[in-house]
Amino acid sequence: MTTAFNPNAPETIVNPYPGLAELREREPMHWNPVSRAWFITRYDDIRAAFRDKRLSADRIMPFVEAQKHGKDGDEIAYLGEHISLWAVFNDPPRHTHLRGLMNKAFTTRRVEQLRADVAGIVEDLVRDWEDGQEIDFHKAFAYPLPATVIALLLGVPQQDVEHLKRWSDALAQFVLTSKTNEDKYRVAAGALREMNDYFGDFLAARRRNPGELVTDGLISASDEGDRLTAEELTASCILLLFAGHETTTQLLANGLNSLIAHPDQMEDFRANRDDRKFVDNAVEELLRFDGPSLTSPRIAADDFELHGQTARAGQRLWLWNCAANRDPSVFENPDRLDLRRSNADRHVTFGFGVHFCIGAPLARLEAQVAFPILLKHFSGFERLNETQAWSDSYVSRGMTTMPIRLHR
Ligand code: HEM
DSSP: OOOOOOTTOOOOOOOOOOHHHHHHHHHEEEEEETTTTTEEHHHHHHHHHHTTEESSSOOSSHHHHEEESSHHHHHHHHHHHHHHGGGGGGGGTHHHHHHHHHHHHHHHHHTTTTTHHHHHHHHHHHTOOOOOOOHHHIIIIHHHHHHHHHHHHHHHOOGGGHHHHHHHHHHHHHHHTSSSOTHHHHHHHHHHHHHHHHHHHHHHHHHHHOOHHHHHHHHHHHHSSOOOOOHHHHHHHHHHHHHHHHHHHHHHHHHHHHHOOOOHHHHHHHHHHTTTHHHHHHHHHHHHHHOSBOOOOEEESSSSSETEEEEEOOOOOEEEEHHHHHHHHTTTTTTTTTTTOTGGOOTTTTTGGOOOTTHHHHHHHHHHHHHHHHHHHOOOEEOOOSSEEEEEOOOOOEEEEOEEEOOO
């Protein structure tokens, strides 16, 4: 039995959930001929797969090896050489080494210290918005907030944020796998070259004048015991910058989009915006209901059997985080947005296992600060498009624009 599911179909890009529900129900280990990958959609299977040593997170080098002698081969080889140093694309023991050093630098304390700064940035962004004004929420808010915050955390000067955003977007065409841009390897490799130069200089300057930033933590962690090479250090900074940016944008935009579609929930949020416990849970539910994660891809390092089907060594598997988040065996009435859901935080939007998102506390903090401030200043957010323009990434779910009208 094969269920027809085309992840590239325009209606799937707008709303993947009905098709994924069918797969989860009828064919939980599904070979997808369009993507030439196995699709896993049940919650328990996905959590187990995240911990299964037969599944490798290194999906970069097999691709690079296969493509480096073809069209755009030099660009692909350059991208591979540097991006293969990112923790997220490594398995233990190298992952343990890279992640351990990032953990030392990226502490909950450092993130929590930013709470007041984040509130200040949010207030600045919305200060001039007027009653009845039309804005692109993506461009005016969801995009600049995480970029400004990650720059603050890394210690990158605010005047350089524009470059960093541009480079991150270009790199996303490779890392988040744009389906349509034919020029994506050249564009992404060009951006990565500029980022490598930029961070090389930046890290040298911080080494001369160290402070209390995440980057200083990375430098000192890498100078002690289990060292990072200069390339690994630069790659880890770029990973943090990159990962801290686009996904959080999507949490803010998708989150507001979900609230607009559920006015009763929006009003509940507004009424309880000063209740920290309510707000924290509401953000977990926004992450679960229509968060920024579509899939976490893996490669079978060994044959992997599930529900009577076998993924052969070398084949790709996509763990559909967003399908797990709507699994009715875990979440009652899963297609309903319920900001008071008692187990909302069991979502797998940040992944699971050793690669669990290192930036989860920061992404959560930004949303926990942003939504209450937006709801305090504005009584309504009116969508100006019937359907939103969703990006064509395989990995992350987000809009490319979000035109709305504001009501004070
Ligand atoms: C709502 C926002 C975010 C979402 C939905 C998200 C999602 C994810 C997911 C699903 C993974 C696991 C990938 C896998 O297993 O293949 C991951 C890993 C990672 N994330 Fe996030 N992320 C977010 C925000 C951030 C932020 C703000 C940062 C940094 C400032 C960050 C840094 C990272 C890093 C470094 C990893 C790799 C961890 C490892 O491999 O050990 N993320 N993220």
